Amino acid sequence: MSTLQKKICMLGAVGVGKTSLVRRFVESIFSERYQATVGVKIDRKTVTLGATTINLMLWDLQGEAEHQASRLEYLRGSAGYLVVADATRADTLAAAERLAARAEELVPGAPWLLVINKVDLEAEAVIAPAQLAELQHRGWSVQRTSARTGQGVEETFGELARRLLEGHVSLMEEA
Amino acid sequence: MTPDVGVPPKPAPPAPAAAPEATSPAAEPPSRRAAEPPPDGLTRLRAIILGRERDAIRRLEQRMEDPAALAQAVERALTTSVRRDPRPLADALFPVMGPAIRRAISQALAGLLQSVNSALEQSFSLQGLAWRWEALRTGSSYGEVVLRHTLLYRVEQVFLVHRESGLLLAHLTTPTVDAQAPDMVAGMLTAIQDFARDSFQVAQEEMLETMQVGELTVWVEQGSRTLLAAVIRGHAPVELRVELQRTLEGIELEHAPELTRFNGDASVFNRSRPRLEALLLMETRGQAGAGKTPWRTWILLTVALALLLYFGIPAMIRQHRWEQYLTRLRGEPGLVVVHAARENGRYVVRGLRDPLAGDPAAILQQHRLTDEEVQGQWQPYVALLPGFVLRRAERALAPPPTITLSLSGDTLVAAGAAPLAWFSRAGGMAPALSGVGSYVEHRMAPRELPGLAQLVAAVEARRVLFASGSASLDSAAIQEAEALAGEISRLDSAATLLRLQLGVVFAGSADDVGNEDINERLRQLRGEAVRERLLPRLPPTLLSGAATLPPDTTAAPDQAARALRRSVRALVSLPDPAAPEPVP
Ligand SMILES: Nc1nc2c(ncn2[C@@H]2O[C@H](COP(=O)(O)OP(=O)(O)OP(=O)(O)O)[C@@H](O)[C@H]2O)c(=O)[nH]1
Ligand SMILES: [Mg+2]
Numbered sequence: 001m002s003t004l005q006k007k008i009c010m011l012g013a014v015g016v017g018k019t020s021l022v023r024r025f026v027e028s029i030f031s032e033r034y035q036a037t038v039g040v041k042i043d044r045k046t047v048t049l050g051a052t053t054i055n056l057m058l059w060d061l062q063g064e065a066e067h068q069a070s071r072l073e074y075l076r077g078s079a080g081y082l083v084v085a086d087a088t089r090a091d092t093l094a095a096a097e098r099l100a101a102r103a104e105e106l107v108p109g110a111p112w113l114l115v116i117n118k119v120d121l122e123a124e125a126v127i128a129p130a131q132l133a134e135l136q137h138r139g140w141s142v143q144r145t146s147a148r149t150g151q152g153v154e155e156t157f158g159e160l161a162r163r164l165l166e167g168h169v170s171l172m173e174e175a
Numbered sequence: 176m177t178p179d180v181g182v183p184p185k186p187a188p189p190a191p192a193a194a195p196e197a198t199s200p201a202a203e204p205p206s207r208r209a210a211e212p213p214p215d216g217l218t219r220l221r222a223i224i225l226g227r228e229r230d231a232i233r234r235l236e237q238r239m240e241d242p243a244a245l246a247q248a249v250e251r252a253l254t255t256s257v258r259r260d261p262r263p264l265a266d267a268l269f270p271v272m273g274p275a276i277r278r279a280i281s282q283a284l285a286g287l288l289q290s291v292n293s294a295l296e297q298s299f300s301l302q303g304l305a306w307r308w309e310a311l312r313t314g315s316s317y318g319e320v321v322l323r324h325t326l327l328y329r330v331e332q333v334f335l336v337h338r339e340s341g342l343l344l345a346h347l348t349t350p351t352v353d354a355q356a357p358d359m360v361a362g363m364l365t366a367i368q369d370f371a372r373d374s375f376q377v378a379q380e381e382m383l384e385t386m387q388v389g390e391l392t393v394w395v396e397q398g399s400r401t402l403l404a405a406v407i408r409g410h411a412p413v414e415l416r417v418e419l420q421r422t423l424e425g426i427e428l429e430h431a432p433e434l435t436r437f438n439g440d441a442s443v444f445n446r447s448r449p450r451l452e453a454l455l456l457m458e459t460r461g462q463a464g465a466g467k468t469p470w471r472t473w474i475l476l477t478v479a480l481a482l483l484l485y486f487g488i489p490a491m492i493r494q495h496r497w498e499q500y501l502t503r504l505r506g507e508p509g510l511v512v513v514h515a516a517r518e519n520g521r522y523v524v525r526g527l528r529d530p531l532a533g534d535p536a537a538i539l540q541q542h543r544l545t546d547e548e549v550q551g552q553w554q555p556y557v558a559l560l561p562g563f564v565l566r567r568a569e570r571a572l573a574p575p576p577t578i579t580l581s582l583s584g585d586t587l588v589a590a591g592a593a594p595l596a597w598f599s600r601a602g603g604m605a606p607a608l609s610g611v612g613s614y615v616e617h618r619m620a621p622r623e624l625p626g627l628a629q630l631v632a633a634v635e636a637r638r639v640l641f642a643s644g645s646a647s648l649d650s651a652a653i654q655e656a657e658a659l660a661g662e663i664s665r666l667d668s669a670a671t672l673l674r675l676q677l678g679v680v681f682a683g684s685a686d687d688v689g690n691e692d693i694n695e696r697l698r699q700l701r702g703e704a705v706r707e708r709l710l711p712r713l714p715p716t717l718l719s720g721a722a723t724l725p726p727d728t729t730a731a732p733d734q735a736a737r738a739l740r741r742s743v744r745a746l747v748s749l750p751d752p753a754a755p756e757p758v759p
Contacts, residue, residue, distance in 0.1 A: 004439040005342040005358065039370050042341075042362040054439075057342060057362050073369045077340025079439060168438055 005055045006164050008157075009075050011103060012084030013095040014063030017117040020147035021084065022060050025157050030148050037062050040074050047161050054161055064095055072099075072106055079164050080111040082156065087116050087144075088124040093131070100140075111163035113141045115156055120146040262399075269399040269427065328409030331391070333451045334361050335426065335444060336402040337437055341365035344401065344437075344444040347451050364395065364404050398423045400434040405454060415454075422450050493548060497522050500542040500549070507533050509558045522549045529558035531566050557609050564610030571608055572601045575752045577624055577673045585612030592621040592675075594751055621675050621749040630666040631747050634679075637662060638742040639705050644689065646700035648708060656705050659745055660712045667717060670749065678748035679713075680722040681705045686740045687731055697741075698723040705743040722746065 010018040019037050023029050026045045043058040059078070064070040075081065081103055085096040096114060103112065114135060116127060132142050143159065145152035222229075238244045256264055331352045335345040343361035348354045371383040386393040392411070396403045396419040403423040405415070426447045427434065433443045504512050504524065509532025514525040522544075528535065535551045557563075565582050574580055578591040587605050589598075598616060605614035622631045637659040639652045648656060663679055670677040683702035685694035702721035710718065731737035 002440065002442070005340075005441060006439050007340040007342055007362070040366045042359045042366065044356060044359055055358060057340075057358060059341075059362065059366070071373060073373065074366060077337065077342070079340070 002051070003053045003055065004165075004168065005057060006079040006161070006168075007057045007059060007077055008160060008164075009059045009061055009078045009081040009103075010084060011061060011072075011075070011081055011096075011099045012063060012115075013086070013089075013092040014065055016063065016084045016086040016089075016092050017147045018063065018082075018084050019060050021082075021115070021117060021145060021153060021156075022058050024147045024150055024153045026058070028150070030150075045157070047158065049161060049165050052165060054165065056157065056161060064099060066091070072102055075103055075106050078107050078110060079167070080160050081107070082113050082115050082160060084115045084117050085127070087118045087127050088121050090126045093127055111160060111167055113143050113156060113160055115143045115145055117145050117147060119144045119151060120148045266399045269424075328407055328411040328415075330405050330407055330411070330415070330455050332357070332404075332406035333454050334364060334402070334404040334406075335447065335451060336361040336364055336404065337434070338365060338397065338400055338402050340437070340439075342437075342439060342441070344441045345447060345451055347448065347455055349455050364393075364402060368395070368397075368402070394419060396420050396423050398427045400427060400437075418454065422454060425450055493544070496542050496544050497549065500539060500544060503538055503542065504535060507538070508560055509533065509563055510535065510553075511556070521547070523552070524549065525552040526554070527556040528553040529563055530555055531563055531570075532558065559610045561610075564608070568605060568608055568611060571604055572597075574601070575674060577621060577675065577752050582611075585610065586615055587611045587613070588615045588617065590617035590619070592619050592624055592673075592752055621670075621673070621751060622747065624673065627666070627669055627673070627675075627749070630662070630669055631749070634659065634662045634666050634745050634747055638739060638744055639701075640738065641697075641701055641741045641743075643686070643741060644693070644697065646683075646697055646704050648704055653708065656708050657712075659705075660709045663709075663713060663717070663745060666747065667714070673752065675749050675752055677717055678719045678750075679717050680719055680746045680748070681709075681743050682722045682724045682746050683743045684724045684727065684740050686737045687727065687729075688737065691726065694726065695723065698726075701741075701743045719748075 010022060012018050014036065015034060019035070019041065020030060022041075022043050023031070026043050037060055039062055041060045043060065045056045045058060047054050047056060059074055061072075061074050062070060083096045083100045083103065084092075086092040093116075100112065100114065103110075116132065119125070136142050141159070143152055143156040145156055147153065253264065329349065331349050332354055333345075333347045334343065334357065336342070337344055341362040341364070343358040346354070346357040346361070354360075367386075368383055372379070372381060380397075382395065382397045384395055386395070390408055392407045394405045394407060394411070394416060396416070401423065403419055403426075405411075405419055407415070426444075429447065430444065501512065501515050501524065504510050504526070509529035511527040512524060513527065514523070516523055524535075535553060536546065539546065539549055539551070557567075561582050564585075564587075565580060568580055568582075568587055572580070572589070574589060574591075575593050575597065578589055578593045578597070581588045581590070587608070589601055589605070593601075598618065602614060602616065605611055622628060637655060639648070639655045639659065641647075641652060642649065667677050681702045683698040683700070683705075685697045685701070687694075699721070702723060706718060706721045727740055731740060
């Protein structure tokens with residue numbers, strides 16, 4: 001039985017629901033009130049995978065504003081990350097693509113998932129399934145979540161944790 | 176560490192560094208060849224086939240051995256490495272440079288600090304009085320109060336954080352502190368660093384070193400791979416900062432390999448817990464070291480010396496006198512020292528004392544000690560030493576001066592003249608005296624007492640001679656009478672000393688010639704003549720009267736004997752002494 005710590009970052013445009021996803025995952029709470037994150041907020045959630053306990057340190061970063069690319073210093077040392085987009089705002093997917101590219105440069109090879117959030121708002125959804133299929137075709141892993149209903153949240157973080165552990169084990173074998 | 180540390184991107188072009196050789200290959204080989212022995216076939220073949228490579232190797236060898244050429248290459252390599260990424264080199268040097276730089280700085284500061292410290296301490300003297308008062312008031316020790324006011328601080332938590340990921344490597348708290356989510360705090364500690372750097376646009380190596388949160392202060396030290404943060408309550412001294420740096424350096428050095436490939440498993444850093452625990456104990460160390468300054472030590476030493484001189488030397492003198500006193504007491508007959516010691520700040524001597532022995536108090540005075548300093552406790556006892564037995568007998572029996580007491584073995588001997596009553600009393604008491612086994616008397620008549628007997632004989636041997644039928648003193652008779660008076664005086668003095676009452680009678684005698692009536696008359700007249708003559712010379716009490724001796728009826732054998740009968744002589748009477756007055 002071993003305990004690991006892993007740093008995970010939440011990336012994405014402003015208001016896509018990064019903070020909401022973390023709260024749902026950590027505290028099982030959802031709030032309609034929007035409170036923009038400034039800088040970074042850190043949370044912890046412990047997950048168990050087989051014989052391994054992983055303390056996920058969740059770094060919820062400030063959302064990227066429209067005209068200003070956010071600084072990604074906080075991404076340093078991350079074992080993995082989630083890039084979040086809002087299903088009701090097309091531009092957030094574009095922002096997600098930009099962020100994913102920059103993140104790949106900063107932490108090359110780190111596992112990550114693309115998260116399409118707010119899927120509960122089906123009526124307002126603007127991101128077409130075909131668009132997502134195209135991204136998946138590129139080799140991206142795409143998750144559909146709702147912080148509000150909790151749909152896909154556990155699965156998303158669980159999947160990332162699983163990938164982190166895989167990476168960890170292969171790294172150990174290398175060493 | 177990245178694999179390309181110190182390796183230049185491309186092999187350095189040989190031309191600039193090898194410039195001297197580049198011009199000389201033509202000149203060099205012939206001169207060498209001249210020195211070598213004539214080559215055989217194989218050697219020649221080798222020279223033909225490997226010639227170019229051999230020269231190249233020789234050139235390389237020379238460059239390797241030339242410090243100047245080597246320095247150029249290393250410089251280039253370092254410059255390239257730093258330009259590409261300064262981190263690897265900084266990482267490599269950090270554990271080495273850190274201590275050296277810190278030592279240099281701390282030395283420079285030491286002098287300044289010292290003067291500041293002593294100035295502070297002197298200005299604290301009034302404060303010190305106030306604290307003393309507070310200690311008295313609150314019933315706590317002075318030390319406690321000082322600590323409460325000056326260096327009271329406590330390192331409550333220590334965080335060792337992986338700088339890059341913000342993950343917690345180790346966290347320690349003091350027992351009473353209840354730390355909330357230290358792993359999140361660890362993340363925030365690094366995030367805050369980035370945030371601060373970002374906000375104030377300072378260099379990557381600048382950092383947020385101190386944070387104040389209410390009563391708590393957070394001190395952060397940054398190494399190449401880790402952050403060390405201490406959460407402090409109170410006012411910590413600068414030494415703690417130094418200690419943080421030193422601890423951090425030690426940990427980075429110890430864990431260099433684990434830190435470069437850290438991927439979330441912090442268990443290996445348990446090895447560093449003792450170092451971090453030492454930081455939690457810093458409060459006591461810092462306090463104990465405070466206030467230790469040379470001038471204080473000097474004052475203490477001086478005071479101690481003064482105290483030693485003031486109290487110590489008199490004490491040494493006292494001790495010496497005490498020892499002398501004891502020696503004297505032990506040698507004193509009739510005193511037995513049973514116990515001698517120092518008790519409750521004064522000397523105490525206990526023992527036995529014969530009432531006839533020397534007085535310990537008087538002896539104490541002779542040794543210049545007071546009864547404040549020495550307390551004597553004496554129990555009476557009876558000493559059986561011969562001297563004491565005799566003195567006790569003298570006290571008890573109170574013999575007259577005509578008695579001599581002596582001790583032979585345990586036999587008490589009383590010799591001399593004394594009233595019967597004295598003898599009977601002495602005979603009763605003496606055997607009962609302690610130390611006296613038996614009692615013996617030698618009773619004597621007073622005139623037999625040694626010393627008196629001769630004087631008596633001398634007086635009674637004198638004859639004041641008269642002419643036939645005469646009762647007047649001629650010149651020879653006067654001379655003899657004077658001589659007699661001298662003898663009597665001498666005897667009287669001796670008798671007085673022995674408290675004996677001397678009596679003298681001048682007894683006249685006559686020869687056998689002539690009328691007996693006349694002779695009787697002559698005897699009387701002759702005695703009175705001498706008495707008359709000596710009366711002014713002797714105390715009257717002594718001279719009880721003239722006496723006549725009875726006629727000597729025997730026939731005188733010759734003229735000389737007959738002339739001797741015409742004379743006066745002194746007859747001595749010494750009654751037994753009067754009973755002595757009892758001695759108090
Ligand atoms: N309906 C719905 N609303 C959501 C969901 N997730 C978030 N929201 C709402 O979206 C708004 C923004 O959510 P946040 O979680 O604060 O978004 P964020 O990405 O953290 O925003 P920044 O920190 O400013 O970048 C809030 O009002 C949330 O209530 C979701 O899954 N469904
Ligand atoms: Mg947020």
